[in-house]
Amino acid sequence: MTKKSVFTGVFITLVAAMIYQWGHIDGLAGKPSVLISESIAADSPTKISPVKARARDFYAPNSEDLAPDEMRLIACGTGMPTARPKQAASCWLLELGNGDKFIFDVGTGSAERIAAMQIPYNYLDKVFLSHLHTDHFGDLDALFVGGALAGRQKPLRVWGPSGDTPERGTKYALEHLRKALTWDLDGRLGITDPRGYHFEVHEFDYKGINAVIYQENGVTIRSYPAIHALDGPVSFSLEWNGLKFVFGGDTYPNKWFDEHAKNADLAIHECFVTVPDMIAKFGFTPQGALSVATQVHTSPEAFGKVMSRIKPRMAVAYHFYNDFDTTAGILNGVRTTYDGPLSLAEDYMVWNITKDDIRVRMARIDEDVWPPVATEKPQVPDPSTRIPYSDMIAGGKLDVQDVIQPVYDEINKKYGLNEKQD
Numbered sequence: 001m002t003k004k005s006v007f008t009g010v011f012i013t014l015v016a017a018m019i020y021q022w023g024h025i026d027g028l029a030g031k032p033s034v035l036i037s038e039s040i041a042a043d044s045p046t047k048i049s050p051v052k053a054r055a056r057d058f059y060a061p062n063s064e065d066l067a068p069d070e071m072r073l074i075a076c077g078t079g080m081p082t083a084r085p086k087q088a089a090s091c092w093l094l095e096l097g098n099g100d101k102f103i104f105d106v107g108t109g110s111a112e113r114i115a116a117m118q119i120p121y122n123y124l125d126k127v128f129l130s131h132l133h134t135d136h137f138g139d140l141d142a143l144f145v146g147g148a149l150a151g152r153q154k155p156l157r158v159w160g161p162s163g164d165t166p167e168r169g170t171k172y173a174l175e176h177l178r179k180a181l182t183w184d185l186d187g188r189l190g191i192t193d194p195r196g197y198h199f200e201v202h203e204f205d206y207k208g209i210n211a212v213i214y215q216e217n218g219v220t221i222r223s224y225p226a227i228h229a230l231d232g233p234v235s236f237s238l239e240w241n242g243l244k245f246v247f248g249g250d251t252y253p254n255k256w257f258d259e260h261a262k263n264a265d266l267a268i269h270e271c272f273v274t275v276p277d278m279i280a281k282f283g284f285t286p287q288g289a290l291s292v293a294t295q296v297h298t299s300p301e302a303f304g305k306v307m308s309r310i311k312p313r314m315a316v317a318y319h320f321y322n323d324f325d326t327t328a329g330i331l332n333g334v335r336t337t338y339d340g341p342l343s344l345a346e347d348y349m350v351w352n353i354t355k356d357d358i359r360v361r362m363a364r365i366d367e368d369v370w371p372p373v374a375t376e377k378p379q380v381p382d383p384s385t386r387i388p389y390s391d392m393i394a395g396g397k398l399d400v401q402d403v404i405q406p407v408y409d410e411i412n413k414k415y416g417l418n419e420k421q422d
């Protein structure tokens with residue numbers, strides 16, 4: 001064999017291998033994750049390159065395009081009112097291929113999960129609250145202030161239900177939440193871009209049945225009542241581009257979800273801690289455990305019954321501590337009444353949804369993440385709006401101006417400024 005023909009043979013083999021790899025990876029796009037291992041297992045081992053990267057079966061935030069017809073849902077909180085390192089409380093980030101992003105619930109501990117997704121905060125300006133338990137809106141203050149500080153240069157838009165009295169409604173809760181933040185917000189005057197530190201509240205009637213509460217950019221969101229703790233909680237449906245996403249919030253199984261969540265592509269419904277675990281691990285009395293886990297909330301057996309009736313393409317269970325020693329009890333309960341597609345949610349679970357496919361993966365996050373660069377130029381703050389220290393407090397400053405001055409000198413030189421110390 002001549003040198004030339006050896007070279008040609010090697011070249012053809014390499015090109016064939018590359019085409020194979022590309023086709024292979026393309027072929028995986030949008031397929032359920034389980035197919036990946038089957039697909040690879042079916043391949044001849046010699047077709048896997050020892051030096052070329054293969055498709056990886058996790059979601060890395062800020063590394064994957066969203067197709068124009070695709071939804072991506074990320075669990076940013078799946079646990080209980082007592083947030084823990086592994087699970088924040090209820091929070092679901094839904095991204096659409098048209099660029100819209102929606103947050104359903106923002107429970108305690110969820111703001112850091114949202115941060116891990118590396119999405120500019122100007123895009124995270126729409127929050128839908130299922131009800132006003134802190135495990136469903138306890139991190140609203142963190143998203144409100146932290147988001148404004150990191151580049152949301154407009155009000156945070158919040159949709160939430162009315163209550164049976166004005167004091168039990170979303171408008172009252174947010175007006176008073178902002179009042180509770182008076183010291184925080186006053187202290188930022190004249191220092192940061194002020195435009196993000198406002199709520200735009202859309203309170204809607206909790207008794208509305210499949211009532212449209214949002215309609216923009218081809219997206220329609222409807223609400224219907226839920227049955228939980230007091231009058232007020234609701235469930236949501238979001239429809240866009242022929243896809244339907246439903247989020248039950250907290251509820252005892254109810255007729256409205258049964259009717260309006262039917263045929264959802266993806267349906268999230270609570271599925272509470274089992275009664276034996278409520279007694280053994282949470283320390284509840286048997287009476288208290290029965291009441292909370294089966295009457296105020298939905299037991300795994302009842303969750304299965306709900307899903308058997310509405311038949312989603314993917315059922316998502318949440319609102320339990322999802323551990324090695326609790327999952328079997330939840331799954332056994334659900335499987336007594338439902339044998340369809342199921343995800344037992346934990347934080348950072350990711351669903352990519354198209355008309356043809358639902359792919360389920362886990363996100364792998366960067367714990368050292370910084371907020372993304374703002375999508376719009378910040379407004380330069382007006383120093384005249386600053387609220388000064390009292391003479392007594394201002395008089396307590398140590399003199400460190402001599403060591404700060406070199407910092408000013410360096411920055412002024414680098415950026416062509418002439419900033420002076422206060």
Ligand SMILES: [Zn+2]
Pocket residue numbers: 131133136228229250
């Ligand atoms: Zn609740």
Ligand SMILES: [Zn+2]
Pocket residue numbers: 090133135136250319
């Ligand atoms: Zn809850």
